Amino acid sequence: MEPSNHQANPPQEFKDRMVAVFGVAGKTYLEGLGETVARYTRDWGLSVKGPAPNLSYNYVLFVTCADGTEAVMKISVPTEDSRNEILAVSEYGGGGCARLLRAVPEDGVQLIEHLSPGTMLRAFRDEKEATESFCNVWTRIRRPLPYGAEIRPVGRMGKEACAKYRAMHPDGGPIPESHVTLAEDCFSWFEHHGTTELLHGDLHHQNILLDEKRGWMAIDPHGYAGDPACDLAPYLYNELEGKPLEETLDLRTSVMLSRLPVGRERLFRACIAMTIMSACWNAEEGNLQGIRLQNRITEWYARQLSGVLSDGVS
Template identity: 80%
Template sequence: MKPFKQLADPPQEFRERMLAVFGQAGRTYLEGLGETIFRYTREWGLTVQGPAPNLSYNYVLFVTCADGTEGVLKISVPTEDSRNEILATAAYGGDGCARLLRAVPEDGVQLIERLSPGFMLRTIRDEREATERFCEVWSQIRRPLPDGTAIRPVGKMGLEAFANYRASHPGGGPVPVRHVALAEECFRWLAEHGRTELLHGDLHHQNILLDKKRGWMAIDPHGYAGDPACDLAPYLYNELEGKPLEETLALRTSVMLGRLPVGRERLFRACIAMTVMSACWNAEEGNLTGIRLQNRMTDWYRGQLI
């Protein structure tokens, strides 16, 4: 096992990202990472195998529990986001989503079961089969909102993203104004005609893994509140490189409409709302390639409503 100081020395790219996104909170997090690892591996009787190869906004270690269970120790900057993730993972209770074993929300620390062999859904190359497996996971993780919790409404998040985008681009920007207005209308429509449940918030090919005992399972929920059709959009705007966009969207959405109780208008309005919200977030990061793709998708979705 590597020394804790070495384990708590993540790649420079990860460090820069944490500082850019979280500022002083990210600096405090990085400075205390070694101590956090030492504390929780000792208190919870964990043997560290090593860090995960791909780090995004959380430091992730593969561990073995005292009883031999393989787990994942996930250490986040303690925020509303990390608390909502823990709430959502606990609410799923291991049904359709990797089980939460232990957590300390105020420290941003959670221990999750490790799925094995852990192949991502992206390894299924056949679009129809992959979408059918996605639909099975989507159906399995439908839940009411946990009692007594304040999960963020995705509609409110969208309206905030649109307001921020307009303020940052008063003369127009890479996301067309007509798309932003349409997305606002779609969120209002969903609030009136849809229903509110617990959303995973980031359900796509990389966040669905194969477990040898239970089949395909979700990981890493964001934990939003909103219409369940909103959980379809992230899958649709992922894994599109090198594929004919309109044909791929047509196939994926036809499978969803054939297998899921969402209805055509709910599906496409939810997809417009979520895709434009994501495009506005991409504008904050300067991701023009992602925005151009999402603009094309929004125009295609709009065409399906006519």
């Protein structure tokens, strides 16, 4: 099969986002994107079917390998983030996460197996069953940190995000100071009471896809280091639009607590820490709608945590 002559021309929204987030590196990435696609489709014998419909921070192509295997080629700005992602996918080894077929970390390029039919977990309307499926994937991807690897600790990332948020909003901003302080306290709590392992870092409805042979599988790990409870937060603060907030959070956390080896205090501290870290990042991008939702979620978590501490039962 002859490689396709694909012309990389991503939407302007994608281009603007890459420059806004990565600066000069993002501009350089965009300028060389066509050449990168051409080189790797040629060298790896890939036929391009087309780009993914929703591009976020990576250029993603659906491709067919020379032997007829369907795959996904992902091209990222070469950074510590992209290298950690490739390391995490490699470490999972196809166990609970789409398998890495080939990669060149210094170029930010990876070839990943294509999951079929690839239905996102967000399409699953039953909250209880969807959360149970999430819990199964969460369990399957638990891994120790790769020996000798330098992977970013979420505790350090979270405290840096909080400090940067304060510096950007010296007179107060969209995230209440009490939330920022509580998040810092929760990150500090994990320094003394948490464990450390490989985290996916972005495990939510859109990053869990259905495979006809192996069931629900994760994709697109970020590759962090931290307590496994931190991998629960992204699922909880995603896909809440049009749903009763407190009832949905109560159902999801109840399922997690019944199926996973995570106590209540650990769960709510992890979710407060990770949700506010995400809110700080949203503040950098000006995503006020996302921050308002995460403020409401944090208030609910804080009430649950207060109840746990008052009861003295974690």
